[in-house]
Amino acid sequence: METKRITEAKWSHGNTIPVRNVQALVESAAELTAEAIEQYIRPAMVDDKVALGDCDTESIPVIDLGKHLDAQSSQQEAARLKSACEEWGFFQVKNHGIPDTVLENMRNNLESFFRLPLNKKNEFAQLPGDLQGYGQAFVESKYQTLDWCDRLYLVTQPPHDREMRPWPTTPVNFRESIESYSSEVMKVTRSLMEIITKNLGTELDKIGDTFVSQALRMTYYPACPVAHDKVLGISPHSDISTLTLVWELNMVEGLQIKRQGVWMPIKPKPNALVVNVGDFLEILTNGKYQSIEHRVAVNPHKERVSISAFHLPKFDMSVGPLREVAGGEIKKYKTLRVDEVAKVLFSSKLDGKKTKEYAMFNI
Ligand SMILES: O=C(O)CCC(=O)C(=O)O
Numbered sequence: 001m002e003t004k005r006i007t008e009a010k011w012s013h014g015n016t017i018p019v020r021n022v023q024a025l026v027e028s029a030a031e032l033t034a035e036a037i038e039q040y041i042r043p044a045m046v047d048d049k050v051a052l053g054d055c056d057t058e059s060i061p062v063i064d065l066g067k068h069l070d071a072q073s074s075q076q077e078a079a080r081l082k083s084a085c086e087e088w089g090f091f092q093v094k095n096h097g098i099p100d101t102v103l104e105n106m107r108n109n110l111e112s113f114f115r116l117p118l119n120k121k122n123e124f125a126q127l128p129g130d131l132q133g134y135g136q137a138f139v140e141s142k143y144q145t146l147d148w149c150d151r152l153y154l155v156t157q158p159p160h161d162r163e164m165r166p167w168p169t170t171p172v173n174f175r176e177s178i179e180s181y182s183s184e185v186m187k188v189t190r191s192l193m194e195i196i197t198k199n200l201g202t203e204l205d206k207i208g209d210t211f212v213s214q215a216l217r218m219t220y221y222p223a224c225p226v227a228h229d230k231v232l233g234i235s236p237h238s239d240i241s242t243l244t245l246v247w248e249l250n251m252v253e254g255l256q257i258k259r260q261g262v263w264m265p266i267k268p269k270p271n272a273l274v275v276n277v278g279d280f281l282e283i284l285t286n287g288k289y290q291s292i293e294h295r296v297a298v299n300p301h302k303e304r305v306s307i308s309a310f311h312l313p314k315f316d317m318s319v320g321p322l323r324e325v326a327g328g329e330i331k332k333y334k335t336l337r338v339d340e341v342a343k344v345l346f347s348s349k350l351d352g353k354k355t356k357e358y359a360m361f362n363i
């Protein structure tokens with residue numbers, strides 16, 4: 001009975017209507033036409049202005065985690081991280097310490113996996129009611145505009161939450177690569193959360209449970225040779241996470257963040273990860289740190305591969321503003337069960353930032 005209750009509450013559970021594999025759609029067409037990809041073409045958007053030029057993207061903060069280990073520079077770097085969280089909600093991290101071999105193995109195996117024939121990849125396909133495995137997500141209606149990507153989604157931490165069925169066994173050592181990558185990314189997350197909690201005036205031990213769960217969303221965005229300016233790899237959203245760490249592993253541009261009403265492209269940096277504040281960190285900090293809306297544009301010529309590592313609170317806990325952080329302020333956010341938030345949002349289409357609707361009091 002107990003097991004059943006826990007299984008039902010798992011935060012990887014959610015519904016998505018199965019849709020066509022995008023990579024297979026591209027590969028099956030001798031020449032892709034706008035008609036063939038009609039369901040991926042977005043209606044014209046009013047707020048679609050994209051910032052041009054490098055100078056904008058250069059200014060996204062870059063945090064040097066190596067400096068955090070150095071007594072002389074750690075304080076200054078902590079202050080830079082504080083302002084990155086307060087002013088941007090998005091930043092890049094260099095000198096994160098993930099060994100090159102771990103990254104290389106993960107890159108090779110993931111790229112090889114996406115190159116497998118569809119029937120091989122589908123041996124690890126999603127099953128109804130569970131988002132884990134190879135497939136898509138956030139499709140709630142067969143009439144909605146679809147995202148131009150295919151995904152492999154796995155719950156990776158804590159280890160006892162893993163269900164191995166959807167973990168690919170081809171390439172042969174893919175599972176080991178995922179495991180190593182997952183635990184290395186967890187270490188980076190822990191280091192970042194250590195500085196973040198100090199910056200917020202609390203302690204890691206007090207909020208350790210708020211980022212112990214991890215899921216990896218490994219995404220393949222095929223090149224989109226037609227109407228690429230009307231198609232998105234991922235629709236605008238903010239992340240349902242505490243902290244998300246993204247590795248743009250083949251260095252193809254695509255990620256854009258909403259800043260001052262404009263979409264700002266983020267240029268991938270060699271050996272860096274992109275980090276963003278998720279909705280749960282916004283709730284925990286009573287809005288001091290804000291999750292930021294972002295999306296992924298597609299490239300007319302190049303495929304793009306990324307891995308998003310979402311860190312979430314324990315799925316059966318409730319999360320609200322931390323007393324140590326909110327102090328005597330009015331609580332702007334509700335206290336919510338993590339699995340309940342996840343279940344609803346993981347089954348809905350991506351449609352911008354939703355914290356106002358589901359997490360904020362009407363004040
Ligand atoms: O591919 C990326 O760069 C980001 C993907 C993303 O936003 C997500 O998986 O939530």
Ligand SMILES: [Fe+2]
Pocket residue numbers: 237238239294308
């Ligand atoms: Fe995201």
